[in-house]
Amino acid sequence: MTPVLRVENLTRYFGGLRAVHEVSFDVAPGELKALIGPNGAGKSTCFNMLMGQITPSAGKVELNGEPITGLPPREIWRRGVGRTFQITGTYQSMTVAENVQMALISHHRRLFSMLPYAYRLYREEAMALLDVVGMAQQADRACAILAYGDLKRLELAIALAHKPTLLLMDEPTAGMAPRERIALMQLTADIVKERGISVLFTEHDMDVVFAHAHHIMVLNRGELIADGTAAEVRSNPHVQEVYLGGGTLYAAEETSHA
Numbered sequence: 699m700t701p702v703l704r705v706e707n708l709t710r711y712f713g714g715l716r717a718v719h720e721v722s723f724d725v726a727p728g729e730l731k732a733l734i735g736p737n738g739a740g741k742s743t744c745f746n747m748l749m750g751q752i753t754p755s756a757g758k759v760e761l762n763g764e765p766i767t768g769l770p771p772r773e774i775w776r777r778g779v780g781r782t783f784q785i786t787g788t789y790q791s792m793t794v795a796e797n798v799q800m801a802l803i804s805h806h807r808r809l810f811s812m813l814p815y816a817y818r819l820y821r822e823e824a825m826a827l828l829d830v831v832g833m834a835q836q837a838d839r840a841c842a843i844l845a846y847g848d849l850k851r852l853e854l855a856i857a858l859a860h861k862p863t864l865l866l867m868d869e870p871t872a873g874m875a876p877r878e879r880i881a882l883m884q885l886t887a888d889i890v891k892e893r894g895i896s897v898l899f900t901e902h903d904m905d906v907v908f909a910h911a912h913h914i915m916v917l918n919r920g921e922l923i924a925d926g927t928a929a930e931v932r933s934n935p936h937v938q939e940v941y942l943g944g945g946t947l948y949a950a951e952e953t954s955h956a
């Protein structure tokens with residue numbers, strides 16, 4: 699089966715610094731895959747290359763068998779790669795539903811000259827997406843007054859409006875309370891299962907990673923040192939060595955439901 703995402707020898711230098719070095723991996727259809735690693739390991743640089751924000755120094759990226767290396771972000775997005783950010787990017791002055799409607803307008807490539815009518819467009823589709831993320835009851839609330847966890851769920855609905863085949867989530871649970879984190883990732887896992895989309899996410903919270911990811915990749919100093927199931931990654935001596943200082947991987951082992 700053709701992978702949704704194939705990354706081959708992806709490399710990025712910043713001057714003399716080797717931020718990402720010959721990283722290769724696949725993401726399969728319907729897979730929820732985590733990319734973890736200590737601070738400065740190269741996770742964001744990797745993500746930014748996949749999304750077209752940073753041009754690779756070398757290597758290639760394929761989406762559903764088609765090369766996308768070096769394409770601009772808008773083109774990569776158009777081909778079906780969605781992204782959620784560490785800091786949410788909603789329009790604060792609009793309501794929850796209007797934010798999703800705007801995303802749908804953009805997805806359907808309606809012109810912004812339609813804007814006076816925008817508040818009526820795609821309302822039903824927006825409500826269906828809000829239902830998926832459990833936000834339908836809050837559809838007419840202003841985004842400015844939403845709790846942080848609700849904003850993250852709205853952001854997920856906005857990303858889904860584009861019907862991505864691959865969703866890149868950059869630290870989706872950053873800034874959330876532990877219970878909210880597990881709930882958001884459970885929601886993501888359910889969406890992956892029901893919609894068959896693939897998700898690649900970076901995350902510092904090992905409980906979240908080990909509870910939900912189908913496969914886990916570990917980056918260290920720009921190099922991929924592991925790519926496997928939770929059990930394989932936990933028992934990898936190189937990974938244990940990297941995480942020994944913080945001990946986070948061991949804490950996760952005790953609490954994980956994987």
Ligand SMILES: Nc1ncnc2c1ncn2[C@@H]1O[C@H](COP(=O)(O)OP(=O)(O)OP(=O)(O)O)[C@@H](O)[C@H]1O
Binds near residue numbers: 740741742744
């Ligand atoms: N634009 C840039 N210019 C120079 N160096 C950079 C740039 N972006 C990242 N780096 C360096 O590349 C390395 C990898 O950084 P990156 O942000 O990708 O790591 P990360 O794994 O995402 O870290 P964190 O978990 O702290 O977000 C670091 O040494 C960082 O300082």
